[in-house]
Amino acid sequence: MDFNDKVVLITGASSGIGAATAIHFSKLSASLALVGRKENNLKRIALYCEKAKGIKPLTIVADVTDDSALERIVTETINNFGKIDVLINNAGVIAMGGLKTSDVDTYDKVMAVNMRAVFQLTKLFTQHLVESKGCIVNVSSILSTKVTTQSLAYSLSKAALDQFTKCVALELAPDGVRVNSVNPSYVKTNLLKDIGLTDDQLDLYTQNFVSKTPLKKLVEGDEVASLIAFLASDKAKSITGTCAAIDAGKSLS
Template sequence: MEFNEKVVIITGASSGIGAATAIHLSKQSAKLALVGRNENNLKRIALYCEKSKGEKPLTITADITEDESVERIVKETVEYFGKLDVLINNAGVIGMGGVKNSSMETYDTVMTTNMRSVYHLTMLAVPHLIQSKGCIVNVSCIASTKPSTMALAYNISKAALDHFTKCVALELAPDGVRVNSINPGFVKTNLLKGIGLSEDQLELFVKNVVGNMPLKKPVEGNEVAALIAFLASDKAASITGSNYVIDGGVSLR
């Protein structure tokens, strides 16, 4: 799955799944535009990518909840590389609580980050993706179809993202642009630290979650990255509008 000469935008690239995907694609010669809020982490990942194949990524420090930043992501990428082939909408946040114990502030933050920003960035990227007959991969979650009471806003944001994927895939198919999503289960990333757990609580949480997984192992970031790379590659030329689950078997229960 060589990505030689293909230009790829990855949001949320400074850590977690986004960083793993950046590193994976750099080894396949992709030209990367790495987007994130943490400038130091972003530069560290970019340096790692550059060392793997000698291709220096473009780093864009940006908050995808700000319209001007979203516009800048596409503008800077196209100006730097001259085109766009792949958009990976990965950035996201978790907001804890259900309808009885969360707030509208939580709802607005989660939906703005996980859904509105994806809608906006995709709109701006589409004209360039039509030109290149490119593709989009959205990073969703099994929470989109598996109800829980822990993170209502997050769950519905991912359900919306799944339907967005299918609707946009249908709209863009005549233009030769493919759109798919991946739906990971538990992946131990920095995203979980944002829910307020201490290191000990996080370790206990991980142990309990993994213990209840049919495969008895967490999903690794590099496994998710490999699936994203497949869907973004020419080997998936006939796949569009699909939601690919990678969850260690959790959805079977």
Template sequence: MMDFTDKVVLITGASSGIGAAAAIYFSKQSAKLSLVGRKENNLRKIALYCEKSKGNKPLAITADLTDDGDIKRVIDETIDHYGKLDVLVNNAGIIGMGGIKNTTMETYDNIMATNLRSVFHLTMLATPHLIATKGCIVNTSCIASKKPSTMSLCYNMSKAALDQFTKCIALELAPDGVRVNSINPGFVKTNLLKDIGLSEEQLELFIKNVVGNMPLKKAVESDEVAALIGFLASNNAKSITGSCYIVDGGSILR
């Protein structure tokens, strides 16, 4: 197990899915958490669950990361509350379906605003604080950044750009002692697909098809991804920066 005692960890998209799993993981390692999400009730539930782990009460911040004012508020409230920042987990993201023939500029703008622009802005504001602590950044990307698809053009583009963002700022911040990596999950059963309107029946069929094509024949679990985030944020990974770690049941091989 890794110990994050006295480390301040800021996680976006913490109210569900991978973000919630990461919050729970870090809480078990005694981290001081700043949890950000859009869904206030979900966020409170996750924060309460985390508090029960080691008694550290997380700072829960309800925010819309497409709003510049909210992004600034996330950093300000975290620093006001804890006085520092050690780990930034840029996890919030959305998906949208469609290729060049059947997507819309609204879909493009929404996906880029959440998956890319908000990450850029939040990281920019967090950087001075991370330099002060020689902290680190973990970005949640996807194997979609590396595999072309006809189904989710804008999403794939946003994740490919996020991987390049990871590498560029890893290079820039290395002299400051700040490490930057990304995790690139394959299919993880979260609410992300429900959010685009798939019914329970469609979702089960999709999962069956996707998992059936995975060499390991199993969906990736959120807590597996959370453990990888935890490893990359820990001193066990002190020589790792600018890397994109795939966790996908072997999907990238096909």
């Protein structure tokens, strides 16, 4: 698999799954545009990527909830590379709580990053993706379909994202643009740390999660990155509108 001369944009590339995906694509010779808010983290990941094949990524410091920042992401990418081949909508946030224990502000904040920004950034890139006959991979979650009481707004955002993946896949199929998602179970990243879980709480959560997962393992960020790269590659040229679970069997339990 080779992404030589392919331009791949990853949102949320400064941490976790997005960072692992950036590093994975850099080893496959992709030209990268990396988006995140924390400039130092973004630059650190960009340096890792550059070491792989000597190709310097474009870094774009941007908050995806800001419409003008989304327009800047598109302008900077096209000005720098002249095209985009792969759009990876990965930036995301989580919030805990169900209907009784969360509020509409939480709902708005989660939807703003996990769904609204994806809608708008994809829309802004659509004509460019049509021109390149490119593809889109969205980073969803098994919580888009698995029913729990723990994170209502997050689950709703990912359920909406799966439907976005399918509707846009159908709409853009005549243009030769494929759209898929990856739907991981729990991956140990900064996602839960950012909502205040301590290291001890995370360790406990991780142990508990593994013990209740059929394959008795956690999914790693680089496994998700490999699946994203597969879906973005020619090997997946007949795959569109798929929401691919990568969950060590968690959805079965």
